[in-house]
Amino acid sequence: MENILVAGANGTTGKKIVNLLNESQYFNPIAMVRKEAQVAYFKAKNIETVIADLEQDVSVAFNNTIDKVVFAAGSGGKKVVEVDQEGAKRLIDASNKNKVKKFVMLSSMGADHPEQAEQLQAYLKAKHNADEYLKSSGLNYSIVRPGSLTNGELTNKIELETKLNKSGEISRNDVAQTLVSTLNDDIANKTTFEILQGDTLIADALNTLSPINA
Incomplete structure (x- = not known):
């Protein structure tokens, strides 16, 4: 089994991923x-934990062998540069140093052109910078950009394109399932894509992606 480090594991989406x-x-x-x-939440489920702060040195998170990483952390708008941008960069650097096989980034729709956003411009700029840093890192990666997150049920179905050219919603459950599916070796490598709620099974939607897509 591969060891998957989940940054932001205590968040609403992070817990679903774990x-x-x-x-x-x-x-x-x-x-x-x-x-x-x-x-305690994770210990009760016999899930391994590591304590590391994205605003500081994160090398402790790699004391055990880490095969792949999911970045699902977020500052909730309070420290977008410190956590969403620089924290992501720290984890990317540590992943590179430890020869991680894949880095899956939970980004956001609108992160490709943050200057066009009417809201959350600082957040989207931070996500944009983190995404670009990951793309240029040399790591294998998948960057997943969902629309607005809801607490809806898992449908296991999405709409997926490299660029959807529309806004919309998607449940955290379906986002979590997409991120976990993206960890597979032959899925969405060096690829950035957007997702919304839809009618296509997640596995089928991911299989439509070409191997390399900026």
Whole structure:
């Protein structure tokens, strides 16, 4: 089984990702949390944790072998440069140093052109900078850009394009499932794509992606 480090594991979407990985026969989740108090939730499920702060040195998160990384952390708009941008860069650098096989970035629709956004421009700029840093890092990556997140049920269906040219919503459950599916070796390598709720099974939608797409 591959060890998957999940940054932002204590977040709403992060917990869903970790739980999906924990149910998988292929992946072993390692929940990266910022505080000791956040460990108990995962310990109760026998899920391995590591305490590391994205605003500081994150090398401790790689003390054990890490095969792949999911970046699902977010500052909630409070520290977009420190966490969403620079924190992502720190984790990308550490992933490179430790020869991680794939880095899956939870980004956001609108991060390709943050200057065009009417809202959340600072957040989208930070996500844009993190995405571009990942693309130029030399790592294998997938950058996933969902629309507005909801707390809806898992449908296991999405609409996916490299650029959808429209706005919309998608449930955190479907985003989490997409991110976990993207961890597979032959899916969405060096690819950036957008997702919304839709009618195509996640696996089928991901299979439409070409191997390399900027």
